[in-house]
Amino acid sequence: MKDVASAAGVALKTVSRVVNGEPGVNPATAKRVRDAIDRLGYSRNESARVLRRGRTSTVGLVIEDVADPFYSALSRAVEDVAIRHGCLLLTGSSGEEPARERELVRTFCARRVDGLIVVPASGDHSYLRPELDAGTPAVFVDRPPGPGLDVDTVLSDNAGGARLATRHLIAHGHRRIAFLGDHPSIFTAARRLDGHRAALGRLFDERLVSMRPPSLDTARADLDRMLALDRPPTALFTGNGRLTVTALRALGGRPLALVGFDDFELADLLSPGVTVVAQDPGGMGRRAAELLFRRLSGDDGPSEHHELPVRLIPRGSGERPS
Amino acid sequence: MKDVASAAGVALKTVSRVVNGEPGVNPATAKRVRDAIDRLGYSRNESARVLRRGRTSTVGLVIEDVADPFYSALSRAVEDVAIRHGCLLLTGSSGEEPARERELVRTFCARRVDGLIVVPASGDHSYLRPELDAGTPAVFVDRPPGPGLDVDTVLSDNAGGARLATRHLIAHGHRRIAFLGDHPSIFTAARRLDGHRAALGRLFDERLVSMRPPSLDTARADLDRMLALDRPPTALFTGNGRLTVTALRALGGRPLALVGFDDFELADLLSPGVTVVAQDPGGMGRRAAELLFRRLSGDDGPSEHHELPVRLIPRGSGERPS
């Protein structure tokens, strides 16, 4: 900027004014400055600007894995909202590791993001307290924060969706319905198990439940074990998108009825089509981002807790009779 | 930092030394400083640091759309390499719009990213020249830059993969092979058409080619038109992952042989399984990022042009006889 100023024969401040479109600059002077800018290929140093102004026009997003379609759809939605507000998005994948989540948040805060959107991997977010107190708003998506943190949340209706799924299977005559979910320490997995159990009532059987991280081998082992029971399951409810796909592979064509939590591309092209309880990842991202920007523009009302509805999409696999 | 300094009863510089783990601080003093840091919840202001040091430890990635599995896998790989080098990743989706690509690059450069990885949406990158001259390295992935820009590239063997796919169909007895590709202005689409054409030789028929952005309606219309020809196609080669899925829907069960460029989740679970020419998006991202960090650590040898191999994965749809 200094170079531009001397090239145009004006003071630093005048260049600053031109660059920022501030009024009170003679059009002829402005033109001279702009020419100098073009000639020198100057571009404003955003770090210095941030240092001076205090706002970075940046928001941080911590998710589990960008390569997971659920989170990439969520990211894209957040990015779109951020761009619309003239903000850049910093994204990081925690890989479901609390340490990495914390490290990402720390890094984002050191870079002075204006706000944070977090899909938490851990159950303790006390480390966020200083940032929140310092006025950096945070919105938690998909899962709530650990205890003692009163921040905005945007969740899906996990229990309701699970009830919907299991009731659907019951309505099609099933009484023995297995549940494959992620580890119960993960909020969504636990809530979905709750919904499933509630829908089953006294039909619930502990032996038809498996809760652990998705892997083809374990899914296959669990299903084999359940199918070897005296009264084997005739239907299966899977607790997330990855598990649905894993279960499809593990089933290898065995004709259990199936409903999965989370929609996924191609669910309609399989045969039978896979019945799912669809969440709206883009909607969650959008809602969270809009909430965050509302906070950034000064709204300091009490924390809000949004729960987005889910919907059941019948495609065949969930309508198989028992 | 100033507050920490006075709280610990030391000078600014001593705090700086402790924060950066520089030697030459009395352990007792260091402890006092660290205590003060914890007590005040201090965290270094990265903008100021960047301003002072000149390096941001940040790299920018411009892709087409994070929500596309190909690009999200690529992103994730780049992010992993970046983290390993202590760098944060800025990601932006261009949505295949040249203006947005340029805007993203401009924004990244204003934030003084140390380097850029770009999947270009446009054919003209002269706007990058000042940045490159200023010493910001760039690596182009998946598609090369516009003319006149001599930068590193990491591409797939598009033509070779397309030849492989079409030859595979020919080997299974097909002579009338349709090609559905994206708009020919997109580098990969054009190269894949080249490979397809080369493999067909005199069997090539202009009427069996459609090149436009994927959409269910247009794909259906194009296929219907081709299938109504005197000598309709018995096989189909689709030029990217999204088109493969779109074509599957448009075909609605009509039993054409099919090979798709790009692998996708669940390709193996469809019936028949979908034969594909698989690229390695993670490998491309990794290779590009490693190349970029090599440049960042001082390698200024001549620009490198990597071409990653692809491989054909037979799953059934491509082995249907004519």
Place this chain on the structure above:
DNA sequence: GGCCGAGGTGACAACGTTGTCTGTACGTCC
């Protein structure tokens, strides 16, 4: 002529770091 206001323009400090240089205390060696 002197005063005023408006429109332009510039000087300067400050944002929070870090690099360089200088200062001090203490121990060691001739």
Place this chain on the structure above:
DNA sequence: GGACGTACAGACAACGTTGTCACCTCGGCC
């Protein structure tokens, strides 16, 4: 005892912006 080295600590400038305030010039008015 004096010169010197070492270990530690601090003062100060600089990075590239922007906010504040002051300045200059010029035209219009009494």
